[in-house]
Amino acid sequence: MKKNKYSDALDIIIDALSSQDYTALQNYEASCPKINQKIQTVESLLQQISNTHQTLLFEQERINHVLFHMAEGFVLIDHHKNILLCNQSVKNFFDCEQDVTAQNISVLVNDKSISQAVGKALEKEQSSMFEMWLHENLILNAYVSPAQKGPLQDNEPAVTIFFVNVTKEKLLEKQKREFFSNASHELKTPITSILGFSEMINHNIIKTEEEKDQVLERIEIEARRMSELISNLLMISNLEAKSKPTEYTDFNLNEVLQEAVSSVSPMNNNEPVQIEVDASDVIVYANRHQLYEMCVNLIENAVKYNKPGGLVSIELKAKKYHVTLKVKDTGIGIPVEHQARVFERFFRVDYGRDKKVGGSGLGLSIVKHIVNMYNGEISLRSKKDIGTTIQVRLPIVRRQEEG
Numbered sequence: 001m002k003k004n005k006y007s008d009a010l011d012i013i014i015d016a017l018s019s020q021d022y023t024a025l026q027n028y029e030a031s032c033p034k035i036n037q038k039i040q041t042v043e044s045l046l047q048q049i050s051n052t053h054q055t056l057l058f059e060q061e062r063i064n065h066v067l068f069h070m071a072e073g074f075v076l077i078d079h080h081k082n083i084l085l086c087n088q089s090v091k092n093f094f095d096c097e098q099d100v101t102a103q104n105i106s107v108l109v110n111d112k113s114i115s116q117a118v119g120k121a122l123e124k125e126q127s128s129m130f131e132m133w134l135h136e137n138l139i140l141n142a143y144v145s146p147a148q149k150g151p152l153q154d155n156e157p158a159v160t161i162f163f164v165n166v167t168k169e170k171l172l173e174k175q176k177r178e179f180f181s182n183a184s185h186e187l188k189t190p191i192t193s194i195l196g197f198s199e200m201i202n203h204n205i206i207k208t209e210e211e212k213d214q215v216l217e218r219i220e221i222e223a224r225r226m227s228e229l230i231s232n233l234l235m236i237s238n239l240e241a242k243s244k245p246t247e248y249t250d251f252n253l254n255e256v257l258q259e260a261v262s263s264v265s266p267m268n269n270n271e272p273v274q275i276e277v278d279a280s281d282v283i284v285y286a287n288r289h290q291l292y293e294m295c296v297n298l299i300e301n302a303v304k305y306n307k308p309g310g311l312v313s314i315e316l317k318a319k320k321y322h323v324t325l326k327v328k329d330t331g332i333g334i335p336v337e338h339q340a341r342v343f344e345r346f347f348r349v350d351y352g353r354d355k356k357v358g359g360s361g362l363g364l365s366i367v368k369h370i371v372n373m374y375n376g377e378i379s380l381r382s383k384k385d386i387g388t389t390i391q392v393r394l395p396i397v398r399r400q401e402e403g
Contacts, residue, residue, distance in 0.1 A: 073140075073163030076147070079122055079156045081105050093140060093163055105161075114161070117144035121159040131166075139167045179345055186229055190222035197222075232362040235293065236345065239369035251288050253323060254279045257316055260295035264303060271308035275299070282318035285397045286374065294370045297363035298327040298390055305388070306331035323396055328389040334382040342380065343368040367392070 067074055073090035077083050083100050086108065091097065100108045105118060117128035127145040134140065140163045147158035197215045199205075206212050257279055266273050284291070302312040310330040317324050334342060345365040367390075371378045374394050382388035 071165065073161075075105070075108070075161040075163075077105050077118065077159050077161070079158065081118055081122075081159075083108065084158070090163060093134070093138065093165070109161075114142065114144070117142070118159050118161070120144075121146040122157055125157075132163075137167060138165070139170045140164065141166050175344070182345070183233065187226060190226040190229075193222045194219050194226075229362070232366060235366055236362065236369060239366070239373060248285055248287055250283055250285050252281055253284050253291060254281045254316060256288060256292050257295050257314070257325070260292055260299055261314070263296060264299045266303060266312075268303055268306050268310070269308045273303050273306045273308070273310050273312055275303070275312045275314065277314045277316075279314070279316035280318050282316070282323050282396065284323065284394070286394075290370050290373070294367050294392070295325070297367050298325070298392070301363050301390075302327050302329035302331065302388070305329065310387075318396065321396055323394050325392045325394075326389065327391075328387065330387045333384040333386050333388055334380075335384050339380060339382055343378070364390075 067085070067087040070087065071089060073093050074085070074087045075083060075090055076085040081104055082102055083105060084102075086100055090108065091100075094109055096108055105114065111132065113130055113132070117130070120126040120128060121144055125146045127143070129141065129143050132140040132142050143162040143164070145160050145162075147160050197219050200215060201212065206215055257277070261275055261277060264275075266275055299312065299314065306312060306329045312330075313326075313328040315324075315326040315328075317326075343364050345362060368378055371392055371394065374397075376392060376394040378393075379391050380388065
């Protein structure tokens with residue numbers, strides 16, 4: 001069969017399309033000017049297609065990069081409930097290591113709420129939002145929505161599922177509720193006592209001067225207790241917000257420690273607790289009041305939760321770049337299951353709520369906030385009925401020379 005004048009040009013075009021190599025079109029020159037013109041037009045169109053294809057590939061890579069690195073989980077499923085797209089965060093949330101593409105959503109998330117929400121999205125085009133408690137340390141908000149028309153080639157309906165980790169927010173809400181509840185409880189007790197004793201005086205229930213003196217003394221004790229609690233709350237608030245300017249000076253931390261020891265009553269249930277101090281002089285550049293409060297709270301706890309006649313050992317040692325304060329007691333100790341929470345505001349082990357022991361549960365929380373402010377470290381070791389050791393390690397910061 002005899003080829004016409006267009007055969008060679010068609011062959012060149014077909015070869016270029018097959019190999020996706022358009023250099024042959026650039027080098028080809030037909031005897032007919034019209035054919036050359038058509039080939040140039042085809043070459044231009046093919047180059048546009050190639051550029052568009054490269055742009056799409058680049059956009060696809062960018063989308064994949066964003067999906068892979070985003071903290072939220074994203075899943076796209078088709079009308080058969082099979083997974084079309086799934087990012088890494090979702091796999092991390094649900095401890096899935098396998099490739100789940102083209103598999104049913106139940107392989108990734110075997111949850112009744114998700115299944116029902118996907119059904120509503122597919123059948124009724126309804127969106128859903130609900131909370132998923134996977135475990136104590138992972139709480140997710142799930143958003144299930146019908147996809148816009150046309151996400152799939154066959155224009156079939158699809159569903160998107162968006163998972164947001166709200167663990168920190170939920171735990172913060174819980175801590176706030178507990179904080180207000182505990183603060184109200186701690187403030188209510190002394191206020192109730194003060195009101196009760198005041199009514200006794202106003203209604204002449206107390207007859208003798210001796211009884212009146214005892215009641216007034218009790219009112220003063222409760223008022224001081226309430227004042228101390230409010231001061232501690234304000235201190236924690238200022239430490240958390242960092243709203244109050246902090247005055248730094250050079251001072252000897254050993255002197256501050258000795259002052260703290262002197263200010264703490266060494267009595268527990270009317271029996272003395274021995275306090276031993278092994279301290280080295282160390283000059284630090286910090287806020288004196290904050291480090292004094294840190295020392296006082298550590299020592300008070302060691303005495304308060306000690307056994308009558310027990311021992312508190314305090315050690316202050318300095319090295320080139322940091323100072324270590326260790327407070328060890330021979331007290332009642334802290335059960336393992338409670339040790340992770342002892343630095344929370346108002347948290348006390350059950351026996352810590354005994355009125356003989358007292359306390360608001362704010363002391364160690366204040367210590368932790370102060371340590372964090374100075375980028376220090378705090379650690380705790382404790383055994384029930386044997387004792388507790390708390391160690392604070394602070395970097396030594398010295399005033400920079402002026403000029």
